[in-house]
Amino acid sequence: MTKELPTNTILCGDCQKLLRDFPSDCIDLIVTSPPYVECRKNTYGGIHPDKYVDWFLPKSEQFLRVLKPAGTFILNIKEKVIRGQRHTYVINLILEMKRQGWLWTEEFIWHKKNCYPGKWPNRFRDAWERCLQFNKKKKFKMYQEEVMIPMGDWAKTRLRKLSATDKQRDESKVQSGFGKNISNWIGRDKVYPTNVLLLATECGNKNHSAAFPRSLPEWFIRLFTEKHDVVLDPFVGSGTTAVAAKGLERAYIGIDNNPEYCDMARAKLKDIAVQGSFKWKV
Secondary structure, three states, X not given: OOOEOOOOEEEEOOHHHHHHHOOOOXXXXXXXXXXXXXXXXXXXXXXXXXXXHHHHHHHHHHHHHHEEEEEEEEEEEOOOEEOOEEOOHHHHHHHHHHHHOOEEEEEEEEEEOOXXXXXXXXXXXXXXXXXXXXXXXXXXXXXXXXXXXXXXXXXXXXXXXXXXXXXXXXXXXXXXXXXXXXXXXXXXXXXXXXOEEEEOOOOOOOOOOOOOOOHHHHHHHHHHOOOOOEEEEOOOOOOHHHHHHHHOOOEEEEEEOOHHHHHHHHHHHHOOOOXXXXXXXX
């Protein structure tokens, strides 16, 4: 007997408890930004940095169970400065998740290109956040062509007249072991991006203090899923991940324990054009 997943739905409650009713190996992609330490005190209690790992691991245990073997988990998170130094709760969490069974396969950097400057006595304002990639298996679904970027105007002059060394794998002059064949770029309109994502922060959301831009989950949804795959955000907040998934014709499941945020997410989703009717069963 197949069990129908609650796709295209915003669920209100504790993700750790709600996910227990989900079948194993049913989610293609998890993209989420949980509350950072000592944030969102009214909804998540403002977790102390020393307790953050213990708070998160029971939830990531459920994420590991429901994620498909070829699926991916993207965790947007950042450190916090405590008493003048960076706290290690993110590093500690990575190590404990590896012990839990996760593979830490990649780290993307979200560079907030519209972050305004600022200073403190011993540091400057952060203009980046981590997007950690975890997987269950070494082989996972990945569609790199979906996130290729334009070559750029530099190619018009750089590729116009190539030297002899440009037409072979020219080894680095500093003996680093790296080399490149410039002629391989001839005729290309697009190239693969780096793992640094230059995306503006969310400026238009007045009802949620920690909304990330829609372009952030969209990028990962394009990279790791196909149409009609299931995307989960267990800390969905105002619904950005669900909106991105629906717009790209993926099934979405959003979870949050704040009823106000859940209503906000549902209202947003009504304004997104439905590009197909589908249900997902496992």
